[in-house]
Amino acid sequence: MMDVQKQKKLEAAGWKIGNAEDLLELDQVESSFIALKIALSQHLKTRRQSLRLTQKEFAGMIHSSQSRVAKMEAGDPGVSLDLLVKSLLTLKTSKEDIEKILP
Amino acid sequence: MMDVQKQKKLEAAGWKIGNAEDLLELDQVESSFIALKIALSQHLKTRRQSLRLTQKEFAGMIHSSQSRVAKMEAGDPGVSLDLLVKSLLTLKTSKEDIEKILP
DNA sequence: TCAATATATATCAAATCCGACATACTCAAC
């Protein structure tokens, strides 16, 4: 497809075109994503503590290790959203709770 | 920590103890997680189409490839939640939309 | 029909994420 047509499509959808702005937009997505993970990790820590589970106990519940739980709760970049969400599901975090968490 | 104390903790938190039930609980988490990913992938496809973007165009926006976008939308198990969520963020899926998506 | 465009499927090396382990730090309880 030609660039002009692509540009029209994106502009119609509310997108700004241009290299610099494209980079800025990427940063925006990345920072939003990081904010989301941090919010989930903080909730995870609070929820685990409210259930009075140690990191080691909780690690057993998700078949992981204490160190990985610590990294999850610390917002370590090397922890996937998959693992965070599975962890929250394991702790029976409700849909309503998740909606409250979303930044 | 002793097992008896751990069990009390978990039971107080609404957990069922026991090997079989533990396995069932794992399956529950896994199936919920899969349902979540499928819901997000379906929304992603709908949203991309409503913006009249091809898979190739959208792949460029997220610096990925057409084939990976196809796998995302097909609910391929080999696609991470991270990639799905970053994709939705790129398409400016609102918090409200995400809340509607949650199964 | 028949090209051109769009999407689906398979494969692969590289990057990322994983559980596990070792070890260090924190902080109550004694």
Next chain:
DNA sequence: GTTGAGTATGTCGGATTTGATATATATTGA
């Protein structure tokens, strides 16, 4: 101030996910 439970941090080999590529299969429009 020692001990021990809980948490944090660093590392590593193996597993999973990645973008890229090739190719097959729709789907569209003339």
